[in-house]
Amino acid sequence: MLGKTHGAIGGMTGALLLPCLQLPRPQLNVPSWLNQIMGQATQTRVEDVCMIIIGIGLSTIGSLMPDLDEPNSTISREVAPIPLLSRRISMLAMAGCLWLSSIVGWLPFQLSLILSLWLGIAAIVKHRGITHSLLGTGLVFIAIRAMDPSLAIAFTVGYASHLLADMLTNHGVVLFWPFPVRVRIPTGLRTGSVLEPIIQLGATGITALMILSAAFGHNVLPIVQRWL
Numbered sequence: 352m353l354g355k356t357h358g359a360i361g362g363m364t365g366a367l368l369l370p371c372l373q374l375p376r377p378q379l380n381v382p383s384w385l386n387q388i389m390g391q392a393t394q395t396r397v398e399d400v401c402m403i404i405i406g407i408g409l410s411t412i413g414s415l416m417p418d419l420d421e422p423n424s425t426i427s428r429e430v431a432p433i434p435l436l437s438r439r440i441s442m443l444a445m446a447g448c449l450w451l452s453s454i455v456g457w458l459p460f461q462l463s464l465i466l467s468l469w470l471g472i473a474a475i476v477k478h479r480g481i482t483h484s485l486l487g488t489g490l491v492f493i494a495i496r497a498m499d500p501s502l503a504i505a506f507t508v509g510y511a512s513h514l515l516a517d518m519l520t521n522h523g524v525v526l527f528w529p530f531p532v533r534v535r536i537p538t539g540l541r542t543g544s545v546l547e548p549i550i551q552l553g554a555t556g557i558t559a560l561m562i563l564s565a566a567f568g569h570n571v572l573p574i575v576q577r578w579l
């Protein structure tokens with residue numbers, strides 16, 4: 352699937368699942384004028400909206416991460432925008448820079464170390480190999496969980512949505528890597544097909560609906576929680 356489609360599905364997955372995962376609410380000071388406009392429970396609503404938006408951002412980034420192993424993917428172009436010799440070598444150079452940043456303390460140590468390791472791995476492995484497997488998903492979760500459990504959940508939800516979305520395409524994924532069993536759900540969907548813009552639109556619409564429901568009413572979230 353295209354990066355945009357993965358991002359839209361990842362964002363939607365975060366929007367749907369994160370309210371059910373009891374993530375810690377951000378503590379905010381809501382100004383009194385907003386209380387007057389929105390009435391009771393404004394504090395809760397604003398915190399819900401912030402929580403969902405942060406979760407959507409993290410799950411969207413997580414949903415793009417597996418395709419770092421594809422030199423021409425959306426995320427690879429963002430991470431290594433100027434391929435000097437090749438994008439893979441640029442990614443390895445970026446991984447080295449991040450690793451150095453973690454040593455000299457320019458960036459948070461764990462974050463830059465995790466990013467540099469994952470960039471380095473993604474730059475050298477085959478597309479849709481370990482990065483698209485349960486093992487890779489578990490490693491990402493464990494690595495980020497050491498830094499922040501809430502962040503790890505939001506990120507991994509998006510990451511897992513990428514694998515599920517790729518399973519819907521003809522190529523499928525080697526979900527149980529290193530065992531070479533290709534898992535696919537036969538939908539006939541091809542990367543870049545005319546269905547992708549429709550999926551993007553639908554997923555973005557559901558995401559917007561979840562944000563609006565958190566902002567203007569608490570009717571939708573409890574219903575989704577009951578379904579899950």
Ligand SMILES: [Zn+2]
Binds near residue numbers: 513
């Ligand atoms: Zn993929």
